[in-house]
Amino acid sequence: MIDIQHLSFKYPDHAQPALDDVSMQLPMKKWTAVIGHNGSGKSTLARLIDGLLIPSSGTITIDDLPVDEAHLQQLRQQIGLVFQNPDNQFVGTTVADDVAFGLENHQVPHDQMQQRIDEALKAVGMQDFADSEPSLLSGGQKQRVALAGILAIGPRVIILDEATSMLDPKGRHELLTLLKQLIIQHDMTVISITHDPVELSMSDYAVVLDHGKVAMQGATAELLKEPAKLAQMHLALPFAQRLQLQLKERGISVPTQYLDSERMVEWLCQQLNS
Amino acid sequence: MSAIEFLNVNYAYQADTPMATLAVKDFSLKLESGSFTAIVGHTGSGKSTLMAMLDGLLVPTHGSLRVGEVTIDSHADKKTLAKLRKGVGYVFQFPESQLFAETVLKDVMFGPLNMGVSLEQAKEQALTALRSLKLPEDINDRSPFELSGGQMRRVAIAGVLAMHPRVLILDEPTAGLDPQASEDLLNLVNQLHQKGTTILMITHQMEQAARYADHVLVMKQGQRTAFMTPHELFGKPDLLKEAGILPPASVDFANQLVVHGLKLTDEVPLTIEQLADQLADHLKQGGRANG
Numbered sequence: 014m015i016d017i018q019h020l021s022f023k024y025p026d027h028a029q030p031a032l033d034d035v036s037m038q039l040p041m042k043k044w045t046a047v048i049g050h051n052g053s054g055k056s057t058l059a060r061l062i063d064g065l066l067i068p069s070s071g072t073i074t075i076d077d078l079p080v081d082e083a084h085l086q087q088l089r090q091q092i093g094l095v096f097q098n099p100d101n102q103f104v105g106t107t108v109a110d111d112v113a114f115g116l117e118n119h120q121v122p123h124d125q126m127q128q129r130i131d132e133a134l135k136a137v138g139m140q141d142f143a144d145s146e147p148s149l150l151s152g153g154q155k156q157r158v159a160l161a162g163i164l165a166i167g168p169r170v171i172i173l174d175e176a177t178s179m180l181d182p183k184g185r186h187e188l189l190t191l192l193k194q195l196i197i198q199h200d201m202t203v204i205s206i207t208h209d210p211v212e213l214s215m216s217d218y219a220v221v222l223d224h225g226k227v228a229m230q231g232a233t234a235e236l237l238k239e240p241a242k243l244a245q246m247h248l249a250l251p252f253a254q255r256l257q258l259q260l261k262e263r264g265i266s267v268p269t270q271y272l273d274s275e276r277m278v279e280w281l282c283q284q285l286n287s
Numbered sequence: 288m289s290a291i292e293f294l295n296v297n298y299a300y301q302a303d304t305p306m307a308t309l310a311v312k313d314f315s316l317k318l319e320s321g322s323f324t325a326i327v328g329h330t331g332s333g334k335s336t337l338m339a340m341l342d343g344l345l346v347p348t349h350g351s352l353r354v355g356e357v358t359i360d361s362h363a364d365k366k367t368l369a370k371l372r373k374g375v376g377y378v379f380q381f382p383e384s385q386l387f388a389e390t391v392l393k394d395v396m397f398g399p400l401n402m403g404v405s406l407e408q409a410k411e412q413a414l415t416a417l418r419s420l421k422l423p424e425d426i427n428d429r430s431p432f433e434l435s436g437g438q439m440r441r442v443a444i445a446g447v448l449a450m451h452p453r454v455l456i457l458d459e460p461t462a463g464l465d466p467q468a469s470e471d472l473l474n475l476v477n478q479l480h481q482k483g484t485t486i487l488m489i490t491h492q493m494e495q496a497a498r499y500a501d502h503v504l505v506m507k508q509g510q511r512t513a514f515m516t517p518h519e520l521f522g523k524p525d526l527l528k529e530a531g532i533l534p535p536a537s538v539d540f541a542n543q544l545v546v547h548g549l550k551l552t553d554e555v556p557l558t559i560e561q562l563a564d565q566l567a568d569h570l571k572q573g574g575r576a577n578g
Contacts, residue, residue, distance in 0.1 A: 038519050050465065050467070051435065051437065098463075137509070151330055161494050177461075178462075179462055179463045181491035182491055182492065182493075182533060183491075208465045208466055247466070247467050248466075249466040250411060252536040252537075252540065252559070255559055256540070256559060256563060259559055259560060259562075259563035260563055260566060260570075262563075263564070264571075265566070265567055265570050265571075271548075274540060274542075278540070278543045278544055278547055279541075279547070279567065281544065281549065282544065282547045282548065282549050284570060285569055286350070286547075286549055
């Protein structure tokens with residue numbers, strides 16, 4: 014469990030804290046989506062969990078490992094971060110070199126490197142591009158290579174900071190499907206900071222941040238039972254929830270339980286076909 | 288007269304070398320003045336090359352194109368290209384990466400000044416453009432690099448609008464923006480369209496094409512696969528499949544209903560509102576609506 018207790022953070026030149034006394038418990042080996050407006054504090058939260066920022070007050074522990082300056086070395090092994098812009102995170106001249114760079118930084122012995130690079134590229138479906146130049150890849154492919162660079166280190170937690178927001182729908186879909194597989198096959202814990210309603214609907218657990226406070230948290234299916242509440246905060250909703258709200262506005266009463274698109278189709282067919 | 292016309296246009300990168308590759312092949316198309324065209328297609332389909340020719344950044348290897356009264360072919364000189372650019376505004380992908388001036392106002396004034404208007408007039412046009420993008424006035428004297436990502440994007444777009452282009456090209460203008468900022472930006476583009484600006488927008492988001500465009504141009508391997516209204520295009524599942532295009536979510540949802548034996552109407556629901564209207568009609572008629 015990632016246990017966050019009374020966490021606050023204020024940037025030096027800002028009047029208001031970016032995060033104000035937030036507490037949450039995020040499950041391991043699951044996918045947690047952190048959603049909220051620009052300025053809600055969600056990116057700050059990602060950087061605090063990763064140890065890139067030091068909290069003003071409060072604590073974070075990942076299972077038994079405290080996130081603090083004394084444990085930064087271990088944290089670097091355990092947490093990987095994928096950023097928003099696929100073009101800003103490449104250093105190698107080939108895809109394989111780029112993955113190797115991270116391993117060298119973590120002082121992985123040379124004789125182990127090739128195997129770990131091969132395995133990581135295979136896990137993200139990029140093994141055929143090992144000798145390609147990163148700049149020639151599509152945005153989605155670049156993000157998969159960035160993910161391979163992290164997988165090669167073997168962390169337990171992967172944080173995605175709006176990592177799909179610059180991708181086209183196909184690239185986004187491929188990356189999200191890949192993440193879902195990794196969680197199942199490799200027992201990974203994924204935390205995704207996102208605006209994307211599809212990403213939200215694929216998560217197991219969700220936290221809604223609003224002005225530096227936790228507005229809602231719980232199982233994603235539970236949260237999505239209250240689409241009106243999420244819409245009030247101007248958050249983008251999955252298609253099925255938007256449709257439910259639209260039908261309600263037209264005087265149609267829809268089931269109160271959570272329906273994904275497939276169940277929504279089934280429900281409508283029951284209403285209209287029988 | 289149509290606003291834009293391509294006539295048998297070819298464009299080859301590295302022409303006259305053994306490496307020559309045709310990015311656009313024998314392309315012809317007419318676009319009406321004041322139209323809104325969405326341009327879709329995969330990376331490498333030729334859509335950016337096509338737009339670069341409209342802005343005079345590239346000239347056709349063969350054939351010609353016309354924007355308003357300016358005609359461009361492989362022999363076009365600098366003067367003609369400059370004339371072309373006067374009427375065309377191009378918002379590149381991630382335009383914020385091209386901000387350069389020391390203040391927001393100076394950055395937005397650069398375009399009009401470059402076109403030869405007076406300092407006073409340039410300032411007027413810049414302020415109007417900044418206001419239309421709903422940017423707070425107190426940022427005008429600040430460095431554009433101190434702004435948030437969404438604000439930087441809007442300043443960059445203001446820089447293009449300040450030149451009062453009659454034809455506006457936008458390449459994935461909402462990429463990386465949050466949902467609210469995306470909607471605001473698209474509403475602004477739509478307003479410019481309503482006021483008569485001819486819009487060409489490259490997009491991967493079919494919801495945007497369906498909601499705002501009057502025509503969709505589908506590009507594949509340098510040629511046009513289709514040029515038709517969103518209604519026609521998104522009602523042709525075979526064509527979409529062949530072009531590798533996922534329809535808007537509302538169309539996809541209606542298709543799922545058909546698979547389950549429920550056909551609402553012949554009208555393709557281009558937006559979620561249209562889908563909800565069709566569903567509500569059926570549910571109320573069916574007498575099963577209990578709301």
